[in-house]
Amino acid sequence: MLHREDEEVGVVHQTRKIRVRAGVLAKNYIALISSYLREKLCVNPSRYIKYPLHYTCFNDICIVHEETGKYYSVTLLYSGQWIGVMRGSGVYLSPLLYERVYSDNGYRAAIVVAERGVKNFLYGKDILAESIVEKYPPLDNPVAVLDEYDYRVIGVAEPSRRMGNVFKNVYDLGIFLRELS
Amino acid sequence: MISVSAEAIYRDIRVEPSELAEKLAEKYGYLPYMVQRYILMLGIAETHKLLEAFEKPVKPVVRANTLLLEPDRLASRLDQLGFILEPIPWDTTSYRVVGMGEGSPSIGATHEYRKGYYYVHRDSAPLVPSTLLVYEYRGSVLDTCAAPGGKTTHIAQLLGDKYAIVANDLVLYRIRALIGHILRMRIASVRTIWSDARKLPRLVKKRFGRVLVDAPCSGEGTIMIDPGRKTRTRLLDLARIVKREIEILWSSIEMLSEEGVLAYVTCSIAPEENEYVIAKILEQRNDIELVDPPIKLFNWSSGISSFAGHRFPREVEKCIRIWPHRHGMIGMTICFIAKTRR
Numbered sequence: 346m347l348h349r350e351d352e353e354v355g356v357v358h359q360t361r362k363i364r365v366r367a368g369v370l371a372k373n374y375i376a377l378i379s380s381y382l383r384e385k386l387c388v389n390p391s392r393y394i395k396y397p398l399h400y401t402c403f404n405d406i407c408i409v410h411e412e413t414g415k416y417y418s419v420t421l422l423y424s425g426q427w428i429g430v431m432r433g434s435g436v437y438l439s440p441l442l443y444e445r446v447y448s449d450n451g452y453r454a455a456i457v458v459a460e461r462g463v464k465n466f467l468y469g470k471d472i473l474a475e476s477i478v479e480k481y482p483p484l485d486n487p488v489a490v491l492d493e494y495d496y497r498v499i500g501v502a503e504p505s506r507r508m509g510n511v512f513k514n515v516y517d518l519g520i521f522l523r524e525l526s
Numbered sequence: 527m528i529s530v531s532a533e534a535i536y537r538d539i540r541v542e543p544s545e546l547a548e549k550l551a552e553k554y555g556y557l558p559y560m561v562q563r564y565i566l567m568l569g570i571a572e573t574h575k576l577l578e579a580f581e582k583p584v585k586p587v588v589r590a591n592t593l594l595l596e597p598d599r600l601a602s603r604l605d606q607l608g609f610i611l612e613p614i615p616w617d618t619t620s621y622r623v624v625g626m627g628e629g630s631p632s633i634g635a636t637h638e639y640r641k642g643y644y645y646v647h648r649d650s651a652p653l654v655p656s657t658l659l660v661y662e663y664r665g666s667v668l669d670t671c672a673a674p675g676g677k678t679t680h681i682a683q684l685l686g687d688k689y690a691i692v693a694n695d696l697v698l699y700r701i702r703a704l705i706g707h708i709l710r711m712r713i714a715s716v717r718t719i720w721s722d723a724r725k726l727p728r729l730v731k732k733r734f735g736r737v738l739v740d741a742p743c744s745g746e747g748t749i750m751i752d753p754g755r756k757t758r759t760r761l762l763d764l765a766r767i768v769k770r771e772i773e774i775l776w777s778s779i780e781m782l783s784e785e786g787v788l789a790y791v792t793c794s795i796a797p798e799e800n801e802y803v804i805a806k807i808l809e810q811r812n813d814i815e816l817v818d819p820p821i822k823l824f825n826w827s828s829g830i831s832s833f834a835g836h837r838f839p840r841e842v843e844k845c846i847r848i849w850p851h852r853h854g855m856i857g858m859t860i861c862f863i864a865k866t867r868r
């Protein structure tokens with residue numbers, strides 16, 4: 346049976362197999378996205394995102410996008426552009442958004458990765474220094490991971506001070522097989 | 527809302543298996559009533575061909591995501607990865623995967639798949655309904671039973687991701703997969719909603735120029751993929767499925783705007799789930815008519831207007847039937863219904 350409860354900023358729906366939460370993205374997350382766009386990618390956030398933003402979580406994976414709530418009187422679970430992914434206490438841009446920014450302004454906060462590194466990354470692994478073939482600073486923050494083959498963004502990684510020159514996998518496009526299928 | 531009872535449907539659709547049907551059913555492992563209906567629809571010689579066709583696997587089909595890349599670029603990349611592709615003559619965006627090299631990843635696990643460059647269909651037949659439904663159409667579309675999104679993403683592509691598509695489904699874990707495909711393929715025009723399609727007319731005020739009903743059916747066209755279907759659905763189960771199909775179709779027609787067109791689709795060859803459902807709806811409505819598909823993609827078969835003592839309205843012949851043994855695809859039935867002025 347369905348179970349439904351109203352939360353502070355969202356709605357929770359639960360079936361036996363799956364728990365969904367959806368709602369308006371909290372202000373602190375919006376601030377994180379805006380400051381990343383402004384300070385790291387050097388673009389005007391309002392050119393790329395319309396506020397308010399919304400999120401939908403299926404169990405542990407949370408997607409940020411443009412609208413939830415109701416479509417007339419029906420539960421609306423997802424709508425519009427894919428803006429980002431929430432992981433832990435952070436929120437990270439989607440490949441779509443990175444690519445829109447890059448096509449307007451060129452690459453920043455990005456690493457380009459060779460084939461072997463791409464393969465490992467798409468299986469959820471981290472990126473070792475030897476797999477990186479190009480770097481676009483700033484790199485002391487979350488970076489877009491680009492596939493050397495076609496320069497498409499395949500996920501996001503974060504530099505790990507603890508692990509030397511490794512970029513830790515934040516999320517990668519393997520989520521479609523691992524968490525969203 | 528239409529009111530139908532599964533028991534009445536059951537009485538209506540009951541058939542007595544002949545001795546021959548019993549024998550063939552035993553040989554191929556089917557419930558006898560199923561084979562009896564094939565004999566009634568097709569005759570004995572074609573029934574053998576159908577049963578043989580259901581024994582042969584179909585090969586999957588990839589549809590290039592034309593929002594992200596040209597189909598021939600996809601084809602050459604998959605070729606580099608060791609896949610052997612055959613073009614689909616009537617759909618230039620799609621290819622059948624007829625082979626793969628040793629060590630190739632599965633077609634649903636390549637990097638290109640994760641990047642959203644293509645969708646994997648079980649066969650080419652699922653490309654037909656969307657292609658025809660939005661042929662020369664520009665406007666909003668409702669997909670009432672949308673998950674996991676094969677047809678929704680196809681429609682989004684055909685409309686250039688420019689017109690609003692409302693994708694509904696009842697089952698949450700299937701909606702999750704639908705959203706996964708929308709994200710993966712970078713589609714922005716889809717709104718995903720969660721409801722019983724039968725409640726939509728009451729819950730959603732908007733009406734649509736195009737509605738797709740890819741009904742939750744018995745799957746009696748996909749036995750080559752799901753052999754369990756040979757014995758899973760007893761006639762009473764089928765009656766219950768038919769009842770739900772009638773109800774969903776009725777409500778979906780309510781979602782059409784005046785002169786809008788609806789595609790009613792099942793991956794089933796059962797006349798009970800198709801022409802019978804349409805006939806039941808036609809009996810009770812004077813604001814719809816069946817219409818011909820806007821173009822002919824290949825030499826498909828027509829709907830059947832009589833079966834096991836039932837005489838359906840002649841217009842059901844406008845429906846499309848795709849038969850495994852005639853067309854080399856999964857079985858599918860597609861009917862187009864237009865809303866007329868009252």
Ligand SMILES: C[S@@+](CC[C@H](N)C(=O)[O-])C[C@H]1O[C@@H](n2cnc3c(N)ncnc32)[C@H](O)[C@@H]1O
Nearest residue numbers: 671672673674675676677696697722723740742
């Ligand atoms: C044949 S599948 C749809 C396949 C989909 N159109 C595609 O092309 O990928 C039928 C869908 O109907 C959904 N369904 C079942 N009962 C429903 C109902 N009452 N209202 C809406 N959807 C329903 C199922 O969850 C299933 O996803």
